[in-house]
Amino acid sequence: MTPAVNFVVDRSSEQLARLRAVSSMDDCFERAPDLAAGMSAHGDLCWCLQTYLILAEQGGLNVRCSNTLHRDAINIVHSAHLARIGGSADAFVVCARADFPARRWAHHHLVQNRLQAGAGATYLPLWPQPRLRKRNPERRGVERVAYVGQTFNGNLALNESKWRQAFEGVGVDFVVPDPSVWNDVSELDVLIGVRSFDRRTYPGKPPSKLVNAWLAEAPFVGGFDSAYAQVGTPGADYIRVETLEDAVAAVDRLKRWPQDYRRFVANGVARGRAFTRERVSALWVEALSGEIAERYDQWLRREEFERARFHVLRGIGRVEGRSRAAARRIRSALGA
Numbered sequence: 001m002t003p004a005v006n007f008v009v010d011r012s013s014e015q016l017a018r019l020r021a022v023s024s025m026d027d028c029f030e031r032a033p034d035l036a037a038g039m040s041a042h043g044d045l046c047w048c049l050q051t052y053l054i055l056a057e058q059g060g061l062n063v064r065c066s067n068t069l070h071r072d073a074i075n076i077v078h079s080a081h082l083a084r085i086g087g088s089a090d091a092f093v094v095c096a097r098a099d100f101p102a103r104r105w106a107h108h109h110l111v112q113n114r115l116q117a118g119a120g121a122t123y124l125p126l127w128p129q130p131r132l133r134k135r136n137p138e139r140r141g142v143e144r145v146a147y148v149g150q151t152f153n154g155n156l157a158l159n160e161s162k163w164r165q166a167f168e169g170v171g172v173d174f175v176v177p178d179p180s181v182w183n184d185v186s187e188l189d190v191l192i193g194v195r196s197f198d199r200r201t202y203p204g205k206p207p208s209k210l211v212n213a214w215l216a217e218a219p220f221v222g223g224f225d226s227a228y229a230q231v232g233t234p235g236a237d238y239i240r241v242e243t244l245e246d247a248v249a250a251v252d253r254l255k256r257w258p259q260d261y262r263r264f265v266a267n268g269v270a271r272g273r274a275f276t277r278e279r280v281s282a283l284w285v286e287a288l289s290g291e292i293a294e295r296y297d298q299w300l301r302r303e304e305f306e307r308a309r310f311h312v313l314r315g316i317g318r319v320e321g322r323s324r325a326a327a328r329r330i331r332s333a334l335g336a
Contacts, residue, residue: 002289003296004062006073007052010044010081011035016067019049024057025130039130040182041150044078047096047110050127051076054281061285069093074288074296076110079103083321089310092299094292097121099204101324105313107306108295110287112206114230120295122287125231126208127280128215133184135218142189142255144173145221148182149193149209157194157223158244166244170252185216190251194223197243201226210238214272219254219264221247231275237267 011019019035022028028049029036039045052065069075069091077085077093079100087093087105095106097116102109109121117123145167147156156163160176167174174192177184185191193209195202200223207227213220220238222228234240241247254261273279299306 002061002293004064004070004073005055005288006064006066006070006075007048008044008069008075008077008081009048009065009067010078010084011067013067016065019065022053025050025053028053029131036130037180041179043096043098043100044081046126047078047098048076050130051284054127054277055284058281061288074292077106082106083317086314087310089307092296097204101320104317104320105310107299108292111204112208113202113204113227115203115226122291124283124287125211125275125280126206128275128277129183129208129212131183132212132215133186134216135188136186137217139187139189141258142172142251142261144175144188145190145192145251146175146177146185146188147192148177148185148188148212150179151176154195156192157196162244163192166248167251170248170255172251172255185212185218188216188218190219190221190254191216192221192247193225193228194221194241194247195225196223197241199224199242207231211272211275213238214268215275217265217269219261220268221250232268232271237264237271239264 009016009019015035018032022031035045035049039050049065052063055061055063064070064073069088071090073092075091075093076096079095079097079102082093082095082103083100093106094108094110095103096110098112110124111117111121112124112126114123147163149155151160164174191209191213195205202225205225205227207225207230210220210222210228210232214237221241222238224240228238228240232238239250241250254264
């Protein structure tokens, strides 16, 4: 039998009380729209709250949501939150790594890129964008291209103004929607997801922008992210580009050749069937009731060893954390 699963969120007790009144994702949008909107931007809400709500509604697993670690459960904690709270030798912790470092003292990791998977680390795709509104099928042509996401921290190559100016030359608007409407692709024609133009593969990043484009039934123009190539095929279900000029030319071709537009959409729809809420939910259940439950049983059986392991690896983790912080300060001082 799979043990209880406790999803730990970095929220106040007052916010947690609001969460406990929520019964599903749809209910969350009605009762706590601020928390629902934050699922796309805050790691603990995306990985922990969202998963809790979906699995609780589905049934089959004993799931909880709290802001503390529980001794009698598998605790799912976002990496950044785990770094702050440190953990406990008395609690079994699964670290949802997301865009952050692994935490040595965690007993298992959940990762968002297949290159990070391996012994002690399970790959799980992120959930589809909540309440995703697909592109309006009545739209004709290509008039509006969008980057849906955070533009800072290297998430978008160059800057908004350069993209906007480049697309003006082919009569297409480039927009960056407000986070409050990231779920609405109804009036967008092509989605962009290029982090850089230097062929970097970003082995820690997820394929979420590509997957959401497939589910929204809009063509996707991306870079050389390894995650994109792991789930899709360049030239078949998304377009891979090396320069801003390539991106503009690709969108212009989609505008001029409707048959190519339809082909990319159809191929994306087929690929997207592997990333629906139902499919991702099944992967979570498989991981929690399989290798994670086995690791939890092992943790229970060898208490003395696991306590020593935690203290040693937590100490190493503290040193690593201080080293990373010092490196950031040096880079900042040097203007890097």
